[in-house]
Amino acid sequence: MMVSIDKSDAAPLYQQIYRQIAVAIEQGVITAGQKLPSLRGLAQELGVGRITVEKAYLQLAVEGYVTASERSGYVVNRLDTDYLQLPQPDNFTAVAEVVASCSGRGFAGEVTAGRAARYDFSYFDLQPGSFPKRDWARALTDALYSVSDMRMTGYPIDAQPTQLQVQIAAHLARTRGVRCAPEQVVVFPGTANALEGVLQLLPNAPRVFGMEEPGYDLALSVAQRQGLDVVPLATDGGAQAYLQAVEEHAPDVVFATPSHQFPTGFLMDLSTRIDLLRLSEALDFYVIEDDSCNEYRYGTGPVPSLxxxxxxxxxxxxxxxxxxxTPALRIAFAVLPPELLARLYRDGGLLIPSVNTHIQDALAMFMADGHLDRHVRRMVASNRERHDILLECLRRDLGDFARISGVNSGMHFYVELDTRMPQRELIERAARRDVRVYGTERFWFSRSAPSNALLIGFSSIRAEDIPTGVGELKRAWL
Structure with missing residues (x-):
């Protein structure tokens, strides 16, 4: 049997032996029923120790290539070598083709120019350097050394609320007026999982999912994956049209972003909120309130949550x-009404994906020590500065060419341009000036999107880059 040792190979000797014999068996060079050389004989032939050969043979036995017996030594098993010799798929090429087909699509399928831009008016990334590494590192360390051994070595079966649930409930009561016990706070690994979990807890197997149009594409994707019939609740016709659509479609659940409608940035007024709540009782549906971005208000006070x-x-x-x-944390949460909480405890607990308990404990400590509140204040101040600069530059450089919505809140502007150019051309013209802006087509699902609407964000771009970036947009479009 031809087996050789390559001393320049970084692989251990026993792996070299194992690999060569395995290939010989797969290729039919060594056939079923054939005995492998004795341990001592092959060791002497290769100039290696007996234990090295034995480790190679044991690996072959574990993987089913051979069977060991006291009398016969190691005998080759019968394998379907014809199948093993079939040409393997070229997965590297296939993967490269998949990646190439997705080039030019960024966050959440966003149509982009396919490369980094010097002036990126992102609406989802946070500003580089804003993450409080030192405070977070301290929270991670403190959480590791302060929790009980059972917390780190056992499964979480205690019905008592965690410190993170306690901290989130207190934070929401203080900042959003949310009324809940800590037990009502359910932690999920991300917003999509949170929405999926909530939909699974709704009674009577909901079929009709009402959501704003334009609206949050992630919510649309989740609802469609769950096989729900998604009906549009238009936001561009005013409050009465929105409420009328709710009545006409009679959905089983309504997904709403009342504090900062995504993507337009509009605020649902108090009267509309009350009417929506009355409809929810009259028509017997739940409202899922996505309160993302509520912290980012500039010049106005916080709006109470629905x-x-x-x-x-x-x-x-x-x-x-x-x-x-940070989006890297991958922590979202839902505050469940008592009826849904009862369903969770009764039969839905296993449907809730878990979140790393160490990360939960660290975040709870981070919040308890006041670090989150201080960090949010810094983030709001930083975003307010960029909001004001971008708004001033857009009004100065684009003038009547741009109608700007969503001011005084959020992390982006919804901008409608006075042009017949389609979104893709607007985006590509900006890209040729090394500027990235974002399309809105995917936020519409029952009718065609306006071709002239874009998102221009200020969540991560440096304040000093905004005037030049907007100047390049003027050159690209006017």
Missing amino acids: QSLDAGNRVVYMGNFSKTF
């Missing part, structure tokens, strides 16, 4: 830490 007005326990409040702390 949940804080809810007298009928019809609102599921959802939030996350992606816009205020």
Whole structure:
């Protein structure tokens, strides 16, 4: 049997022996029923120790190439070598083709120019350097050494609320007027998982999912994956048209972003909120309130959450830490009304994906020590500065060419341009000037999107780059 040792090969000697014999068996060079050389004989032939050969043979036995017996030594098993000799798929080429087909699509399928831009008016990334590494590192260390051994070595079966649930409930009560016990806060690994989990907990197997149009594409994707019939609740016709659409479609659940409508940035006024809550009771549906970006208000006070007005326990409040702390944390949460909480405890607990307990404990400590509140204040101040600069530059350089919505809140502007150019051309013209702006087509699902609407964000671009970036947009479009 031809086996050789390559001393220049970094692989251990036993692996070299194992690999060559395995290939010989797969290729039919060594056939079923054939005995392998004795341990001592092959060791002497190769000039290696007996134990080295034995380790190679044991690996072959573990993987089913050979069977060991006291009398016969190691005998080759019968394998379907014809199948093993079939040409293997060229997965590297296939993967490269998949990646190439997705080039030019960035975050959440966003149509982009396919490369980094010097002036990126992102609406989702946070500014580089804003993450509080030192405070977070301290929280991670403190959490590791302060929790019990059982917390780190056992499964979380205690029905008592975690410190993170306690901290989130207190934070929401203080900042959003949310009324809930810590036990009502359910932690999820991300917003999509949170929405999926909530939909699974709704009674009577909901079929009709009402959501704003234009609206949050991630919510649309989740609803469609769950096989729900998604119906549009138009936001561009005013409050009465929105409420009328709710009545006409009679959805089983409504997904709403009342504090900062995505992507237009409009605020749902108090009267509309009350009417929506009354409809939820009259038509017997739940409202899922996505309160992302509520912290980012500039020049106006915080708006109460929909949940804080809810007298009928019809609102599921959802939030996350992606816009205020870091999207890398992958922590979202939902505040469940009592009926849904009971369903969770009764038969839905296993449907809830778990989040790393160490990360939960660290975040709880981070919040308890006041670090999150201080960080949010810094982030709001930084975003306010960029908001003001971008708004001033857009008005100065684009003038009547751009109608700007969503001011005084959020992390982007919804900009409608006075042009017949389609979105893709607008985006590509900007890209040729080394500027990235973002399309809105995917936020529409029942009718064609306006071709002239773009998102121009200020979440991560440096303040000093904004005037030059907007100047390049003027050269690209005018």
